[in-house]
Amino acid sequence: MSKQQASSRYWVTCADGLENLLQEEITALGAEVVDRKAGRLIIQGQLETAYRICMWSRLASRVLLPIFSQEIEQNYDDRDVAEELFEAAVNFDWSLIFAPQSTFAIRLHTEREIKVNTQFATLRVKDGVVDSFMESQGRRPSIDTKQPEITLYVLAGKLAHHFCLDLSGDSLHRRGYRRYMTDAPIKENLAAAILQKAQLTQRKPDMILDPMCGSGTFIIEALMILTERAPGMVRRFGFNGWHGHDHELWQSIKREAVERHHVAMERPLPKFYAFDADWDAVQATRKNIIAAGFESVLDQIQIEERVLGDWCDFGLTDGQKAFVVTNPPYGERLGDKASNRALYQGLSMLLQEQFSGQYAAVIAAHIEQADVLALAEPETLRLMNGNLPIYVRMGQVKVAIDRQPFLQNWQAEKVEIEEAQDFANRLQKNMQSLKKWAVKEQVHCLRLYDADLPDFNLAVDLYGELLHVQEYAPPKKIDPEKAKKRFNLALVAIRAVTGIPREKVFIKTRARQSGKAQYEKQSQASKRFIVREGDAKLLINMTDYLDTGLFLDHRQIRLQIAKEARNKHFLNLYSYTSTASVHAALAGAASTTSVDLSNTYLNWAKENFVLNGLTVDHPDEQHQFFVSDCFEWLKEGHEQYDLIFIDPPTFSNSKKFYGTFDVQRDHLSLIKRAMNRLSNEGVLYFSNNYRGFEMDEEIEAMFDVEEITQWTIGPDFKRNQKIHRAWRIRHFDV
Numbered sequence: 001m002s003k004q005q006a007s008s009r010y011w012v013t014c015a016d017g018l019e020n021l022l023q024e025e026i027t028a029l030g031a032e033v034v035d036r037k038a039g040r041l042i043i044q045g046q047l048e049t050a051y052r053i054c055m056w057s058r059l060a061s062r063v064l065l066p067i068f069s070q071e072i073e074q075n076y077d078d079r080d081v082a083e084e085l086f087e088a089a090v091n092f093d094w095s096l097i098f099a100p101q102s103t104f105a106i107r108l109h110t111e112r113e114i115k116v117n118t119q120f121a122t123l124r125v126k127d128g129v130v131d132s133f134m135e136s137q138g139r140r141p142s143i144d145t146k147q148p149e150i151t152l153y154v155l156a157g158k159l160a161h162h163f164c165l166d167l168s169g170d171s172l173h174r175r176g177y178r179r180y181m182t183d184a185p186i187k188e189n190l191a192a193a194i195l196q197k198a199q200l201t202q203r204k205p206d207m208i209l210d211p212m213c214g215s216g217t218f219i220i221e222a223l224m225i226l227t228e229r230a231p232g233m234v235r236r237f238g239f240n241g242w243h244g245h246d247h248e249l250w251q252s253i254k255r256e257a258v259e260r261h262h263v264a265m266e267r268p269l270p271k272f273y274a275f276d277a278d279w280d281a282v283q284a285t286r287k288n289i290i291a292a293g294f295e296s297v298l299d300q301i302q303i304e305e306r307v308l309g310d311w312c313d314f315g316l317t318d319g320q321k322a323f324v325v326t327n328p329p330y331g332e333r334l335g336d337k338a339s340n341r342a343l344y345q346g347l348s349m350l351l352q353e354q355f356s357g358q359y360a361a362v363i364a365a366h367i368e369q370a371d372v373l374a375l376a377e378p379e380t381l382r383l384m385n386g387n388l389p390i391y392v393r394m395g396q397v398k399v400a401i402d403r404q405p406f407l408q409n410w411q412a413e414k415v416e417i418e419e420a421q422d423f424a425n426r427l428q429k430n431m432q433s434l435k436k437w438a439v440k441e442q443v444h445c446l447r448l449y450d451a452d453l454p455d456f457n458l459a460v461d462l463y464g465e466l467l468h469v470q471e472y473a474p475p476k477k478i479d480p481e482k483a484k485k486r487f488n489l490a491l492v493a494i495r496a497v498t499g500i501p502r503e504k505v506f507i508k509t510r511a512r513q514s515g516k517a518q519y520e521k522q523s524q525a526s527k528r529f530i531v532r533e534g535d536a537k538l539l540i541n542m543t544d545y546l547d548t549g550l551f552l553d554h555r556q557i558r559l560q561i562a563k564e565a566r567n568k569h570f571l572n573l574y575s576y577t578s579t580a581s582v583h584a585a586l587a588g589a590a591s592t593t594s595v596d597l598s599n600t601y602l603n604w605a606k607e608n609f610v611l612n613g614l615t616v617d618h619p620d621e622q623h624q625f626f627v628s629d630c631f632e633w634l635k636e637g638h639e640q641y642d643l644i645f646i647d648p649p650t651f652s653n654s655k656k657f658y659g660t661f662d663v664q665r666d667h668l669s670l671i672k673r674a675m676n677r678l679s680n681e682g683v684l685y686f687s688n689n690y691r692g693f694e695m696d697e698e699i700e701a702m703f704d705v706e707e708i709t710q711w712t713i714g715p716d717f718k719r720n721q722k723i724h725r726a727w728r729i730r731h732f733d734v
Contacts (some may be wrong), residue, residue, distance in 0.1 A: 009034070010050050011064040011164065012041045012057070014189070017383040021193050029053055047246060050167055051253050054239075055232040058192035058225070060172050064153050064164035068092060071160045081116040082124045086160050089128025093136050097165060099716055100137050102241040103144035104129065107166065110156045125154055141470040149241035151423035169238030176222075176235040177292035180284035182214045182637040186327045186390075188231070190383055191221040194325065196382055198361045198394050200225060205270050205323035205359075207316065211308055211347075212326045216285030219301065220292045222325075223272070228264035229293065230257035269297060270323075273314065275306040277615040279540065308343075308350060308613020309586055322358040324351065324397075342539065342607040344369045345530060349537060350613065352400035374398040396631055403532065405444050406465050407435040415496045420489035423456040427497045437715050439461065444532045445553055446716040448498075450723075454503075456490050460551060462498075463529045463540055467505045468548055469494060530611065534559050536582045537611050539604065549577040549604060553723045554647060554680045556712045557685055558583045561645060564683065565589040570640035573630045573674065578605030580645050584612050593641070595626045595633050602627055634673040640675055644684040646670065663688050668696040671729065674702060680731055687726035695727060704730040 012031070014022045016039050023033050023041055029052045043049070044599035053063050070088035072079075085108075086095060098104065106669045108122040129152070130140045140266075141150075149165035173189035200222060210218045224231060233254075239245045274285050282305045289301065306312070316322055325480075328343055344364065351360055352374050364370040365388070370380065375395035412432050417424045427449050449460040451472060461468040463546050469491065474483040495502060506527065527543040533555060540548040558580045561570070565584035575594035578601075585592050596602050602625045606616045609623060616623055626633055630648075648670065652661045671686060678684050685708075699705055705727055712726040 002624070007044060007046055008050075009046065009066060010043050010053075011062075011168075012043060012053060012065065013039055013061045014041070015039065015061060018059050018189075018193050021196055022057070025057060025059050025165065025196070026053055045512075046440040047244070048249060048253070051246075051250055054168055054237055055230045055253055055257055057172060058221070058231050059189050060168075060194070061189065062153065063167045065167055067163045067165055068096065069160045069162045070588075072158070081110075081114055082121040082429070085121055085154065085156060085161055086124040086128040088163065089125045090131045090135075092132060092163070094129050095136050096244060098141070098150045098241050098449075099137040099243070100133050100141045103142045103147075104363050105143060105148035105151060106143045106152050106154060108154045108156065111158055113158045114156050116156065121156065122154075125152070125515055126599055127234040136138055145188070147236070147624060148222075148238075151238045152353055162347040165238070165242060167237065167239045167242075169236055175231045175233065175292070177220060178215060178288055179219070179291045180215060180287050182278065182281045182284055183329070183532065185215050186217055186385055188217055188221060190385055190390075190645075191217045191327075192225065193383070193392075194218075194361055194363070194381065194392050195222055195225060196381070198323075198325065198359065199258070200323060203321060203323060203359060207271045207273065207314060208323045208325070209273040209275075209314070209625070210326050211273075211275045211306070211311065211324070211350075212328050213276045213285050213303075214281050214327060215304075216274055216288045218325045218327065219272055219274045219285065220289055221295070223289070223297070224292070226264070226269060227261060227267075229261045233257055233261070234293070265296075269300050272301040273312075274301060274303045275311070277305065277307045279305050286399070294505075307615055308346060309428060310613070311350065314354070322355050323353055324358065324360040325362075327363045327596050340365070340369055342611040343427075343613075344372045346537060346611040346613050348373045349530070351397045354372045354397045355397045358397050360394070360397050361392055364391045364393060365389075367391050371710075384734055403444075405438045405442060407431060407438045410435065410499065415493065417489060417493040417496060420456070420486070420493045423453055424493040424497055426452050427460065429492065431497070434716055439526040442532075442534075443555075443714075445550060445552055445555070446714070448716070449718070450720045452719060455486060458487065458490060460494060461548075463542070463548065463550070464529065465500065465504060466529060466542060467494065467498060467500050468542060469476055469505060469507050470510045471507070473509055475667065497611050508546060509541075533579070534562055534583060535586045536579065536608075538579055538582065539577075539611060547560060549601075550579055551576070551647075553689075553713065554580070554687065556714050557645065557687060557726060560712075561643065561685070562587040565645055567683075569593075569640070569679075571595070571644045571674075571677065573634075573644070573646045574648045575602070575605060576647075577601050577608060578607065578625070580612070581609050581623070582612055584614055585609065585641070589643075591622050591624070593624045593626070595628055595630050597627065599627045624722060631670065631673065634677060635672075637677070639677065640679045640682075642679050642682045644678055644682065646674060646684065646686045648688055650688065650690040663690050664693055668698055671699055672702070675729065675731070678731065684729040685726065686729060687724050689724045691722045693725055699729070704732050 010516045012026060019036060027033065030049050031043040031045050033041050034044050050063050053060060072084060106122050106125045108118050108125060110116060110118060126143060133140050151169055153164040153166045155162040171185045175188050208222055213219060265401045276282050282303055286303050360375065362373055370391045370393035373393050375393060376398050378393050378395035381392040386625050410431065412428050416422045430448050434446060445463045447461050451457045457472045457474065459470045471487050495505060526542050528539055530537050531540055538550055540550050542548060562583040566588040567590050570584040570589045570592045572578055572594045575581060575596045577596040581592040594605055605625060609616050614623060650661050650663050674684060708728050713723060717723045
């Protein structure tokens with residue numbers, strides 16, 4: 001029979017931000033909350049209540065039994081906190097709490113106002129406890145900082161020092177199942193809190209997905225909740241060596257927990273999906289699930305190495321519910337803030353595409369990341385994961401916006417623009433002729449007009465529902481005022497014909513460029529948007545640079561690369577924002593390598609990868625980025641590639657090769673070096689925009705060269721056949 005229980009006060013601690021959820025949880029376990037402080041609830045209850053919290057609380061960090069408090073006189077001018085703690089400890093008879101043959105450890109915490117060397121103060125408390133035992137028992141207990149039988153929790157305060165017995169022993173977030181770790185894991189009790197806040201059990205989902213599962217914490221905590229597996233089932237506690245421990249009571253609570261779990265395991269479970277781009281994380285998840293006691297339900301859990309851009313068909317039918325919860329690799333696990341934002345943008349778009357109307361909960365390190373998630377009436381929970389603040393954004397995934405090409409719903413209407421009627425008519429005619437092709441091929445980004453009329457010397461590009469208008473700088477013989485008036489008339493006509501409002505039209509003037517000027521920053525506005533091309537989502541910048549980050553005339557080559565890239569090693573020289581590499585990666589390339597001299601553009605490239613759920617800076621180096629001169633990079637390496645794309649600038653004085661790079665002069669050496677890196681069965685695509693370019697005869701003599709310009713120019717550029725020239729180059733059959 002259990003001992004007669006008296007009511008006592010206990011402290012139940014938690015991570016900052018969990019107080020409300022913890023109060024709900026422990027009240028349901030029979031606790032009466034009588035006071036509340038930051039990170040701590042004070043409850044009134046019997047020992048059974050404290051034991052039940054130890055066994056069942058998924059959110060608490062520790063359950064503490066206050067032993068005594070030592071009030072401090074406030075008249076001290078120079079306080080010696082360490083000695084105060086020693087005096088309090090040595091004057092208490094610790095043999096009332098535990099036996100001298102038990103091992104113990106001290107966990108010292110201080111209020112913010114207290115300034116003390118905690119390591120030294122901990123040592124002095126230990127000295128006080130040991131001296132107390134020597135005085136009363138003539139024997140001293142031993143210290144064990146790793147697995148002590150007794151843990152004493154000491155809070156050094158401004159007005160009083162508090163000495164408690166830590167009934168939980170180690171922190172309650174350590175359930176005992178996480179044998180294998182990944183970078184920056186979320187604590188188990190925080191994962192459980194998020195699932196509780198998101199009302200996992202009430203939603204009764206048919207499937208649960210964690211697309212970036214790490215070591216599997218969310219999956220395991222969800223399994224524990226749904227199968228009523230007590231988090232304290234298989235862990236050690238700090239009350240076993242305590243004189244007041246009621247062994248019989250604890251065993252009865254444990255037997256009850258085992259029975260509840262066995263009964264719950266008979267109920268049907270949802271289908272679980274645990275994905276991660278890191279194979280080690282996938283292995284850790286599987287091993288931790290087994291360690292948590294769920295080996296018998298592994299057939300319900302699909303654990304796979306998958307990037308975000310490679311989600312499977314989840315097979316949800318009408319009326320079925322999905323629950324998505326994940327802890328993306330924010331902060332140091334990914335890199336800079338821009339890449340983090342791109343990851344959340346890509347995740348949000350995937351959620352809308354596959355889980356519109358379903359529930360999702362996503363962790364972010366910065367509120368700006370959470371803000372890009374397309375969730376209806378979202379809730380935000382701020383928590384502390386160790387010393388790191390995190391934000392949990394949760395809510396119903398918004399219905400995806402219609403992603404059909406802009407021209408699908410565009411209709412030609414009569415437009416009258418005095419002095420620019422010819423331009424308006426030509427723009428409208430171009431759009432009408434391109435509409436059928438754009439809709440059929442799902443082309444979202446295309447050129448609508450390219451200096452078709454000599455009096456209107458500009459280019460009009462459509463990016464999704466945005467317009468990029470470039471005025472080619474007029475010759476000096478043209479009156480500047482007349483040119484300005486004509487351009488303003490063209491802008492009026494553009495908005496009238498397309499129906500696109502002024503705020504979505506971005507204007508630039510394009511003069512003849514030399515050196516690096518084409519790639520230098522023109523603005524600080526940073527108007528960045530996401531557009532689609534084939535299977536890829538790509539970041540464009542409509543304001544900061546002369547170009548947007550996506551060369552539209554090479555669309556057909558990029559799509560061809562996507563068709564050929566599967567299981568191949570792809571090399572992209574002068575890669576710019578590496579859009580071709582993104583296409584290759586999404587198409588299943590064995591690897592991609594992108595080389596460019598600009599660190600700015602390669603960082604942009606990494607954002608493009610992350611946006612599509614593709615990993616960067618990963619240990620297996622599947623996708624690599626090199627800030628380097630392409631000539632030097634080709635000379636120094638020896639790796640072989642199955643597919644190579646080269647789209648060099650016409651001229652540049654920023655390269656190291658002979659001090660400058662001239663595509664006509666230097667392409668022979670460039671292609672020869674690249675062909676040394678091309679596998680015997682490989683294909684090299686070479687293209688450039690120099691209108692007077694001629695392929696060197698030596699290249700045609702050394703390799704199998706085929707000009708492919710005609711099919712690489714899309715219908716939107718057919719009016720300008722000289723936009724670029726392109727070749728397919730192979731080794732001759734040996």
